[in-house]
Amino acid sequence: MSDVLVEACVTTVDEAVEAARAGAHRLELCVDLDVGGLTPPVALLDAVRAAVDIPVFCMARRQSGFVTAPGEADAVARDVEALRAAGAPGVVVGFLTPDGRVDEAATRMAVEAARGLPVTFHRAFDHTPDLLQALETLAALGVGRVLTGGGPGAARDHADMLAELVARSAGRVEILVGGRVRGDHVRHLVEYTGAREVHARAEGVAAVCRALREI
Numbered sequence: 369m370s371d372v373l374v375e376a377c378v379t380t381v382d383e384a385v386e387a388a389r390a391g392a393h394r395l396e397l398c399v400d401l402d403v404g405g406l407t408p409p410v411a412l413l414d415a416v417r418a419a420v421d422i423p424v425f426c427m428a429r430r431q432s433g434f435v436t437a438p439g440e441a442d443a444v445a446r447d448v449e450a451l452r453a454a455g456a457p458g459v460v461v462g463f464l465t466p467d468g469r470v471d472e473a474a475t476r477m478a479v480e481a482a483r484g485l486p487v488t489f490h491r492a493f494d495h496t497p498d499l500l501q502a503l504e505t506l507a508a509l510g511v512g513r514v515l516t517g518g519g520p521g522a523a524r525d526h527a528d529m530l531a532e533l534v535a536r537s538a539g540r541v542e543i544l545v546g547g548r549v550r551g552d553h554v555r556h557l558v559e560y561t562g563a564r565e566v567h568a569r570a571e572g573v574a575a576v577c578r579a580l581r582e583i
Contacts, residue, residue, distance in 0.1 A: 517547025
């Protein structure tokens with residue numbers, strides 16, 4: 369399973385460089401991880417892209433919550449356009465309605481603003497009431513990847529749901545497994561679920577990559 373892709377969540381140039389050296393195949397760049405990650409400045413994207421030779425997907429998010437705030441969809445669409453223009457090869461977004469379902473209108477705006485770039489729906493997904501239905505909704509909207517732990521919290525606690533999501537998504541949406549993914553269990557997680565992509569924080573990437581190389 370050495371072909372499992374590892375995405376590292378990073379917030380600085382130094383973290384990006386270290387993650388790439390550790391074996392990460394792709395980065396998710398954001399700022400303010402204490403609120404789950406927000407849109408990074410274009411200047412930071414430029415600096416990271418100059419420092420590493422792997423793809424740098426960018427978060428496009430304006431607030432700490434998942435429910436779409438007034439005007440947020442327009443603001444995020446503008447962020448997506450700016451990040452695309454700056455050379456980001458993919459973006460990460462996520463919007464929910466007040467009842468916890470995928471905000472289809474806001475998500476569609478982001479996908480359209482991406483103009484063909486890969487769009488990842490982040491872990492807002494895990495707070496929807498029906499993950500399988502949410503997956504179908506996102507597939508229909510043109511979202512190419514879902515970052516999910518199979519539910520709130522740690523991915524290792526939702527392995528059965530992750531396996532179901534991988535099975536249901538085959539050939540349509542990539543399941544990117546994230547949620548406290550660590551080197552001591554990532555091997556079992558990918559073997560059990562069939563996932564081909566995993567997401568880890570910068571500080572855990574080296575152990576995750578090392579464990580996957582040992583498979």
